[in-house]
Amino acid sequence: xxxxxxxxxxxxxxxxxxxxxxxxxxxxxxxxxxxxxxxxxxxxxxxxxxxxxxxxxxxxxxxxxxxxxxxxxxxxxxxxxxxxxxxxxxxxxxxxxxxxxxxxxxxxxxxxxxxxxxxxxxxxxxxxxxxxxxxxxxxxxxxxxxxxxxxxxxxxxxxxxxxxxxxxxxxxxxxxxxxxxxxxxxxxxxxxxxxxxxxxxxxxxxxxxxxxxxxxxxxxxx
Ligand SMILES: C[S@@+](CC[C@H](N)C(=O)[O-])C[C@H]1O[C@@H](n2cnc3c(N)ncnc32)[C@H](O)[C@@H]1O
Numbered sequence: 001x002x003x004x005x006x007x008x009x010x011x012x013x014x015x016x017x018x019x020x021x022x023x024x025x026x027x028x029x030x031x032x033x034x035x036x037x038x039x040x041x042x043x044x045x046x047x048x049x050x051x052x053x054x055x056x057x058x059x060x061x062x063x064x065x066x067x068x069x070x071x072x073x074x075x076x077x078x079x080x081x082x083x084x085x086x087x088x089x090x091x092x093x094x095x096x097x098x099x100x101x102x103x104x105x106x107x108x109x110x111x112x113x114x115x116x117x118x119x120x121x122x123x124x125x126x127x128x129x130x131x132x133x134x135x136x137x138x139x140x141x142x143x144x145x146x147x148x149x150x151x152x153x154x155x156x157x158x159x160x161x162x163x164x165x166x167x168x169x170x171x172x173x174x175x176x177x178x179x180x181x182x183x184x185x186x187x188x189x190x191x192x193x194x195x196x197x198x199x200x201x202x203x204x205x206x207x208x209x210x211x212x213x214x215x216x217x218x219x220x221x222x
Contacts, residue, residue, distance in 0.1 A: 005130040005181045013079040022085040026058035027126055029209055034065050037125055040206055044216055045152055046070070046121050053119045053147070055110070055139060055155075056127030059086030066123075067091075067099040074115050080106035110139035112146050119146075122153040129158050129176075129212050133185050133193060140197035140217065150219060153199070156212040158184040170211030190215060 003009050007025075016025045023030055046052065050070045057063045057075035059082050067073040077083050083104040091099065105114050122143060128136045136157065143150060158176040160168035167175050168184055176184035187203060194201035199217035206214060 003181075004132055004135070004183075007078055007130065013082055017081055017085055022059040022082060022089070023061075025082070026061050027209070030061055033061055033125075033209060036206075036208060037062060038065055038069075040204070040214065041066075041123065041154065044154060044204070046123075050121040050151075051116070051118045051149075053112070053115060053122040055122060055124040057086075057104075058082055060090055061086070062123070062125060063099070064091050064095055068095055070121075072103075072116075072118070073099055074103045074105065074119065076105045076107040076110075076112065076115070078106070078108035080104055110135065110142050112142060115146070117147055118149060120149050120151050122147070122150060124153065124155040126156055126209075126212060128155055129182055129210075132183055133189060136185075136190075137193045137197060140194055140199055144198045144219060153217045154214055155217065156208060156214050157190060158182060158211065159187055159190070159203075159213050160184040162186045162188055172209075172211045174210045195220070 006012060048070060051072040052066060052070045054063050054066060054073065054075040057077050063073065063075050075083055084101065087101060087104065107113055124139065143153065158170060160176065167177050169175050174182060176182045178184060191201055194217045198220055200220045201215045201217040204214045204216065208214060
């Protein structure tokens with residue numbers, strides 16, 4: 001495999017940002033995505049008192065709405081330059097007040113450096129659709145000990161039927177793969193790897209852009 005995702009290609013972010021593509025490279029759909037996702041976050045437990053970690057936040061397509069909705073908003077991404085571009089071009093002054101730039105942390109290894117342990121809720125929207133299952137496992141395994149107050153993470157993946165070998169066409173036409181971008185997994189694999197990382201996961205029935213499926217994962221009680 002050359003790169004797990006297009007994002008990992010050398011120079012990808014530099015070129016995309018130079019070309020003014022910070023909206024496109026997180027998937028476009030800047031109105032539709034928050035319109036669909038924000039109510040789901042509230043429905044599945046995000047409240048105004050939460051300290052939210054937005055993993056793989058990109059150019060803040062969701063973050064620009066989320067930052068003023070919660071007690072504290074922190075974001076990570078493989079590219080801090082991409083998050084800063086969103087901060088500079090997509091946030092109005094009032095939202096910037098709620099989101100100091102120091103809360104945008106570059107982290108491609110799901111190690112969560114510099115994020116305070118006060119985090120209570122996490123989100124990874126359209127991130128593990130772009131990465132192999134091993135990254136979802138790593139992200140969850142590292143989350144648990146770093147954030148003792150974490151109540152829940154919401155994340156999305158593409159699913160394929162159990163036993164599917166080779167590509168799978170999602171409902172809205174995207175073709176996903178077991179061994180390259182865009183990645184899919186079987187539901188049982190998602191449940192097994194979240195359990196191995198110390199979480200109890202549950203798939204949600206909502207229809208999401210491109211056919212991705214949202215899961216809740218809550219720290220399992222010993
Ligand atoms: C489709 S975008 C979604 C961005 C954002 N969550 C949203 O919904 O607007 C995928 C994001 O994952 C980020 N990403 C890719 N690989 C990553 C990694 N290894 N660690 C952290 N972020 C990564 C990309 O930079 C990109 O911003």
